[in-house]
Amino acid sequence: MYPDLKGKSVVITGASSGLGRAMAVRFGREGAKVAVNYYQNEEDGKKVAQEVQQAGGEAIWLQGDVSKEQDVKALIAKTAEAFGSIDIMINNAGIENEVPSEKLSLDDWNKVIDTNLTGMFLGCREAISYMLDHGIKGNVINMSSVHEVIPWPHFVHYAASKGGVNMLTQTLALEYAPKGIRVNSIGPGAIDTPINAEKFSDPKAKADVESLIPMGYIGKPEEIAAAAAWLASSESSYVTGITLFADGGMTKYPGFQAGRG
Numbered sequence: 539m540y541p542d543l544k545g546k547s548v549v550i551t552g553a554s555s556g557l558g559r560a561m562a563v564r565f566g567r568e569g570a571k572v573a574v575n576y577y578q579n580e581e582d583g584k585k586v587a588q589e590v591q592q593a594g595g596e597a598i599w600l601q602g603d604v605s606k607e608q609d610v611k612a613l614i615a616k617t618a619e620a621f622g623s624i625d626i627m628i629n630n631a632g633i634e635n636e637v638p639s640e641k642l643s644l645d646d647w648n649k650v651i652d653t654n655l656t657g658m659f660l661g662c663r664e665a666i667s668y669m670l671d672h673g674i675k676g677n678v679i680n681m682s683s684v685h686e687v688i689p690w691p692h693f694v695h696y697a698a699s700k701g702g703v704n705m706l707t708q709t710l711a712l713e714y715a716p717k718g719i720r721v722n723s724i725g726p727g728a729i730d731t732p733i734n735a736e737k738f739s740d741p742k743a744k745a746d747v748e749s750l751i752p753m754g755y756i757g758k759p760e761e762i763a764a765a766a767a768w769l770a771s772s773e774s775s776y777v778t779g780i781t782l783f784a785d786g787g788m789t790k791y792p793g794f795q796a797g798r799g
């Protein structure tokens with residue numbers, strides 16, 4: 539637990555399920571005030587907000603499409619109005635779909651880039667602009683992926699978006715370090731969340747994924763939420779511009795594990 543997170547105002551995009559939900563509940567346990575952004579399912583957004591409250595935090599739930607400039611502006615404005623500040627911005631919303639690259643439509647490409655990259659840019663810009671205006675030495679966390687470094691056939695739009703998030707994070711970290719605003723990414727590997735539910739329901743597909751993880755198991759959303767809490771806390775005060783891979787070793791070339799090569 540990180541005492542300095544108590545009372546902090548946190549915005550989490552895409553928080554109605556998966557990693558976003560786990561982070562919202564974790565920040566609730568820390569006693570933070572959490573704006574739970576959801577895209578389509580208000581019931582789920584509201585449910586997560588209630589979980590945050592039960593965990594000991596304050597919460598509101600706010601609709602918004604992160605790829606829409608006006609929605610992101612409204613998300614920041616409404617959170618600031620409700621909680622009086624924006625201290626931590628977690629750009630988490632992301633989507634993926636599997637298509638061989640030669641068949642990938644421009645529409646699918648645009649949807650993934652709009653949400654995963656443009657959406658993160660908008661979230662960073664609006665939160666940082668608020669922090670600068672209010673003299674807040676805030677904290678921005680972008681949800682990247684192991685696929686910011688691992689190429690991923692059939693997911694070229696997703697991998698390209700996460701490669702972009704890598705440079706978004708590093709560049710903004712450099713630009714705003716003098717203002718005391720830290721910008722970091724988290725790079726999860728394979729985690730047990732709804733985005734992977736279908737894949738992991740097939741035992742063969744699940745075993746294939748596990749074989750890519752040196753630690754041998756699919757991560758839990760709480761293990762990513764723990765990384766987010768640390769990055770948001772003052773315990774990581776000298777850390778900016780990194781991607782914290784929380785991936786059971788997936789980025790460490792598992793094919794070489796047996797010492798061949």
Ligand code: BGC
Pocket residue numbers: 634682683684685726727728729733734747
């Ligand atoms: C994706 C998951 C995938 C994992 C490892 C994540 O970024 O969202 O679907 O299992 O990377 O490949």
